[in-house]
Amino acid sequence: AFSLWLASGMVHSVSAAGIVADHGAPGHQQPTITQTASGIPQVNIQTPSAGGVSHNTYSQFDVGNQGVILNNAHNNVQTQLGGMVAGNPWLAKGEARIILNEVNSRNPSQLNGFVEVAGKKAQVVIANPAGISCDGCGFINANRATLTTGQPQMKNGSLTGFSVERGEIQITGKGMDASRTDYTDIIARSVKINAGIWAQDLKVTTGRNNVDIAHGQIEKKTGDVSSQPQMALDVASLGGMYAGKIRLVGTETGVGVRNAGHIGAQAGAVTLTADGRIENSGSISAKTDVHLATTRELHNSGSVYAGQDTQIQSDGVFTHTGSVASRRNT
Structure with a gap:
């Protein structure tokens, strides 16, 4: 039984x-x-x-x-x-x-x-x-x-x-x-x-x-x-996001976002907004749009690519030693 x-x-x-x-x-x-x-x-x-x-x-x-x-x-x-x-x-x-x-x-x-x-x-x-x-x-x-x-x-x-x-x-x-x-x-x-x-x-x-x-x-x-x-969102070099579309939001004042890995949207857009510093030494890509926005500084030593439009908004210093590209507008 x-x-x-x-x-x-x-x-x-x-x-x-x-x-x-x-x-x-x-x-x-x-x-x-x-x-x-x-x-x-x-x-x-x-x-x-x-x-x-x-x-x-x-x-x-x-x-x-x-x-x-x-x-x-x-x-x-x-x-x-x-x-x-x-x-x-x-x-x-x-x-x-x-x-x-x-x-x-x-x-x-x-x-x-x-x-x-x-x-x-x-x-x-x-x-x-x-x-x-x-x-x-x-x-x-x-x-x-x-x-x-x-x-x-x-x-x-x-x-x-x-x-x-x-x-x-x-x-x-x-x-x-x-x-x-x-x-x-x-x-x-x-x-x-x-x-x-x-x-x-x-x-x-x-x-x-x-x-x-x-x-x-x-x-x-x-x-x-x-x-x-220390960081709101930390994507290490071995880390990555592979999705149709991706939305990332960091609301905490002065707490930043760091990407050393890959953030890729194969079907739609990548949207990243933060109330702290954004650092990208990895890659960010989207089939449609990439939108990066911060109330602080933004540092890009990696690559940003959009199949349509790229929008980058920074209320602080924007330093750029990497690549930013899009098929339409940047």
Whole structure:
């Protein structure tokens, strides 16, 4: 009998390979952690709100190389990572539109494998104010992927956005593969990119901000300059962003953006705005437009290329020892 329970993924536990439900959270925010028959960690997400948000709270959310399955299927379903997965009993009233994974921990989350949504496609949110490190992370069957160090903001069962005070997101090693996801959001106080990010529509916002769930409205917070990071966005020589279109926003006054890697939009534009110094010693390219804007100085010793127009705006000194080119206007 036990083997049958194991095969159906119904052996419940409080943790699996670094994923632990937060038992200090309300019961309706505690997911059930189990395993697939093939040994892949499986999270039976909690019942969604009327707004379609499954709010799951953890004391630890680390993903190993084997990945993890977020079970958004009421009935048995086939998955890429774990084969057949038993239906999630928490979803009798319907599947989630947004799967919120909120982490209450002093430690950053280590994401070293893929996160797969079983069943109905959904937005996956991983929120850990202590930080997130991605080395070989990625997403399967998610229409939107959001990594943030912000505190999730809930209102009447809907996830309205994130309040960012602190925390860094790092992309290292094998990088991040969100190429099968329509939209990818990285929202944190600061971001370090030492490996590649592959995405379709990539938006990165840094600083102390209130950011709405659609990542369209950014409200800058005031004060608290004591704990400012050295750089808001730091793309190292081994780092890169490879996406259809890319929007990068740094709101923190005096905190700069540095690119020594490659920022390339294969289908659309690259937009980079910062309230601090912009340094480019790498390459920035777009199929359509490149728009760089800063309230401080801008230094370009690398290359900037646009298939259409290039716009560079600097309220400070603009030093240029590299190349800037476009097919139309610069």
